[in-house]
Amino acid sequence: xxxxxxxxxxxxxxxxxxxxxxxxxxxxxxxxxxxKSEYYRAKLAKGEGRDLPFDTVIAANxxxxxxxxxxxxxxxxxxxxxxxxxxLLESEDVLVKSLGYKEDVIARAKxxxxxxxxxxxxxxxxxxxxxxHSVAEYIERRDGYPASVDNIFLxxxxxxxxxTLMHVICAGxxxxxxxxxxxxxxxxxxxxxxxxxxxxxxxxxxxxxxxxIDEIRSSYEKxxxxxxDVKAIVIINPGNPTGGSLPAEDIKSVLKFAAEKGLVVIAxxxxxxxxxxxxFISFKKALRDLQKETPGTxxxxxxxxxxSISKGMVGECGHRGGYFELINFNADVAQEIYKFISIQLxxxxxxxxxxxxxxxxPKEGEPSYELYKSEYDSIFKGLKERAYALxxxxxxxxxxxxxxxxxxxxxxxxxxxPEKAVKQAKEEGKEPDEFYCxxxxxxxxxxxxxxxxxxxxEGTLHFRTTFLAPGTEWTERLVRFxxxxxxxxx
Amino acid sequence: xxxxxxxxxxxxxxxxxxxxxxxxxxxxxxxxxxxKSEYYRAKLAKGEGRDLPFDTVIAANxxxxxxxxxxxxxxxxxxxxxxxxxxLLESEDVLVKSLGYKEDVIARAKxxxxxxxxxxxxxxxxxxxxxxHSVAEYIERRDGYPASVDNIFLxxxxxxxxxTLMHVICAGxxxxxxxxxxxxxxxxxxxxxxxxxxxxxxxxxxxxxxxxIDEIRSSYEKxxxxxxDVKAIVIINPGNPTGGSLPAEDIKSVLKFAAEKGLVVIAxxxxxxxxxxxxFISFKKALRDLQKETPGTxxxxxxxxxxSISKGMVGECGHRGGYFELINFNADVAQEIYKFISIQLxxxxxxxxxxxxxxxxPKEGEPSYELYKSEYDSIFKGLKERAYALxxxxxxxxxxxxxxxxxxxxxxxxxxxPEKAVKQAKEEGKEPDEFYCxxxxxxxxxxxxxxxxxxxxEGTLHFRTTFLAPGTEWTERLVRFxxxxxxxxx
Numbered sequence: 001x002x003x004x005x006x007x008x009x010x011x012x013x014x015x016x017x018x019x020x021x022x023x024x025x026x027x028x029x030x031x032x033x034x035x036k037s038e039y040y041r042a043k044l045a046k047g048e049g050r051d052l053p054f055d056t057v058i059a060a061n062x063x064x065x066x067x068x069x070x071x072x073x074x075x076x077x078x079x080x081x082x083x084x085x086x087x088l089l090e091s092e093d094v095l096v097k098s099l100g101y102k103e104d105v106i107a108r109a110k111x112x113x114x115x116x117x118x119x120x121x122x123x124x125x126x127x128x129x130x131x132x133h134s135v136a137e138y139i140e141r142r143d144g145y146p147a148s149v150d151n152i153f154l155x156x157x158x159x160x161x162x163x164t165l166m167h168v169i170c171a172g173x174x175x176x177x178x179x180x181x182x183x184x185x186x187x188x189x190x191x192x193x194x195x196x197x198x199x200x201x202x203x204x205x206x207x208x209x210x211x212x213i214d215e216i217r218s219s220y221e222k223x224x225x226x227x228x229d230v231k232a233i234v235i236i237n238p239g240n241p242t243g244g245s246l247p248a249e250d251i252k253s254v255l256k257f258a259a260e261k262g263l264v265v266i267a268x269x270x271x272x273x274x275x276x277x278x279x280f281i282s283f284k285k286a287l288r289d290l291q292k293e294t295p296g297t298x299x300x301x302x303x304x305x306x307x308s309i310s311k312g313m314v315g316e317c318g319h320r321g322g323y324f325e326l327i328n329f330n331a332d333v334a335q336e337i338y339k340f341i342s343i344q345l346x347x348x349x350x351x352x353x354x355x356x357x358x359x360x361x362p363k364e365g366e367p368s369y370e371l372y373k374s375e376y377d378s379i380f381k382g383l384k385e386r387a388y389a390l391x392x393x394x395x396x397x398x399x400x401x402x403x404x405x406x407x408x409x410x411x412x413x414x415x416x417x418p419e420k421a422v423k424q425a426k427e428e429g430k431e432p433d434e435f436y437c438x439x440x441x442x443x444x445x446x447x448x449x450x451x452x453x454x455x456x457x458e459g460t461l462h463f464r465t466t467f468l469a470p471g472t473e474w475t476e477r478l479v480r481f482x483x484x485x486x487x488x489x490x
Numbered sequence: 491x492x493x494x495x496x497x498x499x500x501x502x503x504x505x506x507x508x509x510x511x512x513x514x515x516x517x518x519x520x521x522x523x524x525x526k527s528e529y530y531r532a533k534l535a536k537g538e539g540r541d542l543p544f545d546t547v548i549a550a551n552x553x554x555x556x557x558x559x560x561x562x563x564x565x566x567x568x569x570x571x572x573x574x575x576x577x578l579l580e581s582e583d584v585l586v587k588s589l590g591y592k593e594d595v596i597a598r599a600k601x602x603x604x605x606x607x608x609x610x611x612x613x614x615x616x617x618x619x620x621x622x623h624s625v626a627e628y629i630e631r632r633d634g635y636p637a638s639v640d641n642i643f644l645x646x647x648x649x650x651x652x653x654t655l656m657h658v659i660c661a662g663x664x665x666x667x668x669x670x671x672x673x674x675x676x677x678x679x680x681x682x683x684x685x686x687x688x689x690x691x692x693x694x695x696x697x698x699x700x701x702x703i704d705e706i707r708s709s710y711e712k713x714x715x716x717x718x719d720v721k722a723i724v725i726i727n728p729g730n731p732t733g734g735s736l737p738a739e740d741i742k743s744v745l746k747f748a749a750e751k752g753l754v755v756i757a758x759x760x761x762x763x764x765x766x767x768x769x770f771i772s773f774k775k776a777l778r779d780l781q782k783e784t785p786g787t788x789x790x791x792x793x794x795x796x797x798s799i800s801k802g803m804v805g806e807c808g809h810r811g812g813y814f815e816l817i818n819f820n821a822d823v824a825q826e827i828y829k830f831i832s833i834q835l836x837x838x839x840x841x842x843x844x845x846x847x848x849x850x851x852p853k854e855g856e857p858s859y860e861l862y863k864s865e866y867d868s869i870f871k872g873l874k875e876r877a878y879a880l881x882x883x884x885x886x887x888x889x890x891x892x893x894x895x896x897x898x899x900x901x902x903x904x905x906x907x908p909e910k911a912v913k914q915a916k917e918e919g920k921e922p923d924e925f926y927c928x929x930x931x932x933x934x935x936x937x938x939x940x941x942x943x944x945x946x947x948e949g950t951l952h953f954r955t956t957f958l959a960p961g962t963e964w965t966e967r968l969v970r971f972x973x974x975x976x977x978x979x980x
Contacts, residue, residue: 010790011820012721012754018823019661019684022830030615030832038614066608077575084840085571087564094588099581118556120806124528125520156646156810159834167683171509189833193657194509231502264502300500316610318839320646320810330501333508340512342520343679344649348838349808350574 025192027185028453033437034061037447054445058474060465061447063240063409065315068468070382072316073375075105075368076357082109083119083353102367112353119349125342127154127323128349131356135323138359143285151326153337154355156347157317158270158308161324162186165266165304168337169232170196176228178220178263180211182412182454182462184240199223199230202457205414208403209244211235213253220261232264233257235283238271238407241454241464245275245407251286259298267305270322271408273312276384278406284327303327309354311409313379321351321358386467387411393475397482409468412451415461421489433461439485444477515682517675518943523927524551527937544935548964550955551937553730553899555805558958560872562806563865565595565858566847572599573609573843592857602843609839615832617644617813618839621846625813628849633775641816643827644845646837647807648760648798651814652676655756655794658827659722660686666718668710668753670701672902672944672952674730689713689720692947695904698893699734701725703743710751722754723747725773728761728897731944731954735765735897741776749788757795760812761898763802766874768896774817793817799844801899803869811841811848876957877901883965887972899958902941905951911979923951929975934967 015023041057043049059067066072078101082088088095089109095101115130116123126132132152139147155161166187169177176197179187183200191198201219204212216233223230235254238245258265267283284305290298306324310317326334361376362368387405394402394413402413417432425435433450440463441447451462505513531547533539549557556562568591572578578585579599585591605620606613616622622642629637645651656677659667666687669677673690681688691709694702706723713720725744728735748755757773774795780788799811816824851866852858877895884892884903892903907915907922915925923940930953931937941952 010752011818011823012752012790012792013659013823014820015822015826017661017721018658018826022658022826025829025833027829027833030835031829062612064612066611072608072610074577077577081571081575081578084574085567087567088571088589091589094584098584098588099578116808118562118808120562120808121556122552122554122800122807156838157835163834168508168512169503171507186833193830193833231507262500262502300502302502310612317612318606318608318610318836320836320838328501330504332505333501333503336505336508336512339515339517340683343515343517343676343683344653345520345647346808346810348646348810348841350840351838 021193021195025189026453027189028449029062029185031453033434033441033447033449034059036438037061037441037445040441040445052445053443054477056445058444058446058469060469061449063311063466063468064317065409065468066317069470070315070379070468071375073314073372075362075372076314076316076354078105079108079112079357080350080354082106083112083350086113086118104362104366104368108357112356116349116353119353121349123346123349123352125346126338127152127347127352131352132323134356134360135325139284139325143282143288145285145288147325151329151334153324153326153341154347154352155306155322155324155341156344156351157310157320158268158306158322158324159186160347161306161322162266162268163190164337164341165324166190166194166196167340168333169264170194171229173197174227174229176223176230178216178223178230178233180234180236180239182241182451182456183234184236184268185453187234188455197223197228199228200455203239203242203244205457205460208406209239209242209412210246211250211254213257216254216257220257230261230263232266234266234268236268237283238275238280240268240271240408241410241412241449243403243406243408243410243412245278245280247278248281248286251281251283252290255283255287255290255298255301259301262300265301265303267303269305270308270311272307274383274409275407276387276405280407284325287327300328302329304329309351309358312358313376314354314358315379316351316354319351319354320348321355322347323355383409383467386469389472390465390467390475393479396479398486400482405467409466410464411467412454412462412464415463417461418486418489421485424489433463436461436485437463440478440481443481443484444474446474446478511683511685515679516943517679518939519552519675521943523924523931523937523939524549526928527551527931527935530931530935542935543933544967546935548934548936548959550959551939553801553956553958554807555899555958556807559960560805560869560958561865563804563862565852565862566804566806566844568595569598569602569847570840570844572596573602573840576603576608594852594856594858598847602846606839606843609843611839613836613839613842615836616828617642617837617842621842622813624846624850625815629774629815633772633778635775635778637815641819641824643814643816643831644837644842645796645812645814645831646834646841647800647810648758648796648812648814649676650837651796651812652756652758653680654827654831655814656680656684656686657830658823659754660684661719661721663687664717664719666713666720667756668706668720668723670724670726670729672731672941672946673724674726674758675943677724678945687713687718689718690945693729693732693734695947695950698896699729699732699902700736701740701744703747706744706747710747720751720753722756724756724758726758727773728765728770730758730761730898731900731902731939733893733896733898733900733902735768735770737768738771738776741771741773742780745773745777745780745788745791749791752790755791755793757793759795760798760801762797764873764899765897766877766895770897774815777817790818792819794819799841799848802848803866804844804848805869806841806844809841809844810838811845812837813845873899873957876959879962880955880957880965883969886969888976890972895957899956900954901957902944902952902954905953907951908976908979911975914979923953926951926975927953930968930971933971933974934964936964936968
């Protein structure tokens with residue numbers, strides 16, 4: 001966090017005259033709770049935490065796998081080391097014989113270097129063409145429908161992709177974008193920054209956080225009545241923070257609704273490989289299927305789909321890589337998108353290279369395949385196991401209800417808090433769920449995010465936790481804390 | 491560039507209903523000329539360019555050293571290779587004996603890994619604390635005045651820092667920011683996106699593109715009369731696109747003016763090590779000097795200074811690293827800045843590590859120092875030589891006037907074009923300088939940016955070229971083209 005020098009008494013900029021839309025934006029994932037957890041972490045690191053009732057801080061507030069000991073995938077990082085220091089390619093013998101680099105690692109590094117020349121050079125603003133080509137091929141394999149390199153835009157994580165799309169769509173204070181509630185607060189924060197309207201639609205907690213078309217319709221109609229120019233609908237699948245994974249019917253009914261009302265569909269599909277139950281269906285595939293079933297009816301849907309290297313089994317958050325695909329966007333509008341992103345020059349080039357490796361990993365029969373596959377599978381298995389361990393822990397906690405883990409990196413349990421706790425929260429000027437999460441942090445060192453940071457139905461309380469932290473000791477801390485909390489406020 | 495699928499006839503989004511501020515923004519550095527040059531490059535790469543009068547495309551439109559064969563600094567990239575693949579640290583013997591990695595390379599990689607844990611993990615949104623600490627130490631050494639780690643914000647190149655500062659400052663359509671003309675168009679583009687007002691002040695071409703306080707004052711007063719709420723002044727030093735390097739008096743007079751009028755000072759100092767004549771003086775040092783000379787008079791100035799790994803002798807554009815320092819900002823405002831950047835999570839972590847190495851390179855006596863020093867000096871010398879070679883070429887060109895190279899990576903010559911050429915430009919719907927630059931590209935394969943992309947005094951014409959491309963053959967192409975152009979339009 002930032003403090004500043006204090007010698008001055010007058011300031012040009014103050015809270016009253018800066019951009020009010022920044023002041024209004026909320027982003028709880030890195031908010032006060034996270035700041036307090038960093039304070040505890042620093043205290044422990046300095047050896048000053050002997051008064052604390054825990055000896056480690058667990059950052060379960062953010063999907064940051066490698067901060068929580070997830071090992072990066074060897075193939076990606078071996079290639080990256082060569083991209084960073086291409087001089088090593090002059091010592092292939094040493095790489096192969098002494099360091100165990102396989103020939104496909106070396107070949108991939110050479111291919112990517114040919115494409116970008118140097119990871120220290122700016123690329124095209126839309127991303128290096130050869131990398132976009134690999135992305136298009138991945139989408140074709142995934143969906144069974146063609147994809148074009150011209151429609152792929154590499155980005156700085158998926159977040160910058162969302163920022164770009166929202167910037168283009170939001171034309172003024174009447175523009176509305178439909179956003180699921182609960183949602184990843186990037187959406188509401190970006191809409192607040194753009195002074196546009198969030199048109200919230202509630203997800204259906206009773207049905208594993210699926211979409212309800214009635215809910216979407218009534219929210220849309222309410223917004224229209226209020227004079228909102230509803231332009232787009234966001235879907236996060238698999239869900240963040242809910243962890244829900246949408247069935248095909250939900251996806252199709254959202255697409256049909258978008259076609260009926262003329263809405264751009266923004267599909268946040270960054271957790272597309274984090275699915276434990278059923279299988280992932282992309283909005284693009286569902287759209288193409290619909291188009292095949294009823295020719296001519298869905299051809300006008302504009303769809304943008306986002307992906308990222310930060311999630312999945314890749315977990316390379318710090319490298320800030322991602323992409324979005326534009327489907328059926330007006331070419332003139334795509335040009336404006338290009339201009340917008342060009343002002344920030346280009347996404348990190350090494351992040352682009354990791355996008356390439358994510359969508360085009362070693363194939364069966366290639367030298368690095370076995371290791372890649374075993375690392376990938378073991379990360380997947382580990383995430384699933386930890387998700388279920390946490391789920392089991394929640395089952396033991398009185399007044400806590402949680403769906404079976406389905407996907408993404410989160411669980412989002414409902415919590416029922418005693419009256420006395422709610423009253424105490426009010427006295428401290430906190431939301432009840434926030435109050436609970438602060439108490440949890442203070443007692444256990446586990447940092448989660450209160451449900452109100454994502455939005456939740458009036459009268460319900462939740463929190464979001466990742467299941468990335470290794471071991472089960474910390475889940476036991478949670479169970480113990482919860483018991484003590486209930487005892488205190490009963 | 492982007493095209494899109496064409497089967498659809500109706501679109502939700504079109505040029506008339508998207509964000510009008512994006513439509514209004516202009517960013518010539520990656521505009522039409524650059525797009526055409528990419529087209530030529532692709533054509534040549536496919537072996538299809540036999541009809542073209544050149545066999546290479548020279549991208550002199552953008553400061554992208556490593557695209558133009560500048561070798562990265564070995565120390566940075568050796569460390570980066572270890573950050574990417576820390577498993578290599580288990581084979582220190584191989585690194586040292588077979589690959590020539592020095593012990594300070596290994597030590598730095600370990601230090602940085604301890605700081606960030608993994609370059610694949612998100613860091614704090616403001617940047618990893620240990621890296622900000624190195625930046626603060628660098629600023630202290632550079633200026634001889636203290637700097638605080640809390641006031642350093644790492645960024646995604648300097649561009650994202652500018653974007654952040656402009657977002658916070660621009661509160662509404664009346665907010666004005668003073669911008670030098672000519673300027674790097676990031677500033678006008680960002681102001682256009684934010685629907686705020688650019689308050690232009692002309693630099694003094696007759697005095698090596700210095701600032702003129704009379705010019706600044708009259709521009710300020712005009713803006714105030716028009717109801718503009720002038721909040722900040724941007725200075726780019728050394729200049730982009732001008733290449734000018736400001737003398738101490740210019741810097742102090744800008745600071746005095748800012749103190750008088752209550753303006754935030756935004757000092758874009760990304761070219762601080764690219765100075766050929768005189769020495770670089772930071773706005774922070776100048777401010778602290780003024781405060782010492784006249785205690786109490788300048789304590790209320792809010793200053794933000796930006797730096798980047800993309801320029802200097804580092805040239806690591808593709809890694810997207812940079813920082814800004816806030817001086818005397820209100821702590822509440824700094825918190826809002828923190829919240830704003832946290833929405834995009836964090837700057838690329840490897841870019842942050844390169845920031846650390848840029849500000850804290852090998853020291854005299856350390857094993858990597860000699861090589862570092864010789865690489866650094868040779869890049870500096872090469873840039874200077876090429877700047878002067880280009881300068882000499884411009885001297886040979888009739889109707890072209892150019893200052894002696896002073897700094898940054900650019901020359902910005904004035905061009906006087908024949909009447910007939912101006913007329914022809916008008917007929918083709920182009921600005922005369924743009925017309926000239928397109929002709930240059932078509933004839934030589936050299937891509938520069940027309941002066942109107944940066945702003946220039948009415949009735950004057952310029953173009954900006956980098957002097958990064960190796961060799962002098964391409965400067966001869968320019969001389970020949972210019973002669974032929976004059977002959978054609980005389």
